[in-house]
Amino acid sequence: MVVAEVRIELKPGVADPEGQNTKKALELLGFKGIESVRSIKFFEIVLDLPRNEARKACEEMCRKLLANPVIQSYRIDIK
Amino acid sequence: MVVAEVRIELKPGVADPEGQNTKKALELLGFKGIESVRSIKFFEIVLDLPRNEARKACEEMCRKLLANPVIQSYRIDIK
Numbered sequence: 001m002v003v004a005e006v007r008i009e010l011k012p013g014v015a016d017p018e019g020q021n022t023k024k025a026l027e028l029l030g031f032k033g034i035e036s037v038r039s040i041k042f043f044e045i046v047l048d049l050p051r052n053e054a055r056k057a058c059e060e061m062c063r064k065l066l067a068n069p070v071i072q073s074y075r076i077d078i079k
Numbered sequence: 080m081v082v083a084e085v086r087i088e089l090k091p092g093v094a095d096p097e098g099q100n101t102k103k104a105l106e107l108l109g110f111k112g113i114e115s116v117r118s119i120k121f122f123e124i125v126l127d128l129p130r131n132e133a134r135k136a137c138e139e140m141c142r143k144l145l146a147n148p149v150i151q152s153y154r155i156d157i158k
Contacts, residue, residue, distance in 0.1 A: 001114065007121070022122065022145070029143055031136060033127040035080065040121035042086070043101065046114040057112070061105055 001046060002054045005077040006066060008041040014071045051078050080125060081133045084156040085145060087120040093150045130157050 010016050018039040026034055043066060047054045055078050062074040089095050097118040105113055122145060126133045134157050141153040 009123075019122070025144055026140055029140075031140060033136070035125040035127055036123075037125075038123040040123060042119035042121045043098070044088075044117040044119060046116075048112040048114055057110060061108075061110060064108055065104055066101070 001048055002051055003079045004045045004047060004054055004058045005079060006043040006045060006058055006062060007075045007077075008043075008062070008067045008072050009038065009074075011071055011073050054078055080127055081130055082158045083124045083126055083133055083137045084158065085122040085124060085137055085141060086154045086156075087122075087141070087146045087151050088117065088153075090150055090152050133157055 016038055019037040022039065023034055023037040026037070045058065045061075047057065049057060055076060058076045058078075062076070063069065067074045095117055098116040101118065102113055102116040105116070124137065124140075126136065128136060134155060137155045137157075141155070142148065146153045
């Protein structure tokens with residue numbers, strides 16, 4: 001049993017309205033010194049597969065469903 | 080300048096419909112051996128603050144805005 005952590009984030013240059021609005025809201029609450037806020041999507045997937053197969057399966061999951069390769073990049077950590 | 084990674088996840092026992100539906104969708108696509116999928120929210124916050132102040136600020140951000148303490152727990156990593 002392996003735990004795969006899949007981190008999906010917007011590629012550089014792609015607008016991140018969720019991050020921008022979170023930054024604005026934090027500033028309205030009085031927080032100082034915030035340079036930027038980026039929102040990132042994370043999935044923790046528990047797989048009953050050997051490690052190398054788990055990585056391959058997760059890459060395919062990202063390509064087929066979890067990520068949009070036009071605007072997002074992904075990183076997979078097998079633990 | 081420090082980078083704070085804020086990871087917000089549902090507490091154990093709280094229903095995670097996004098994770099459950101992602102699992103179902105992956106299974107419909109033919110992926111085998113998936114035990115569970117959990118959806119996790121992540122913010123990467125760049126702060127112009129000393130490290131110890133950055134951690135305190137992020138904890139306050141989680142309490143005031145980013146997390147719902149009734150159903151979510153959070154973890155802050157300062158890099």
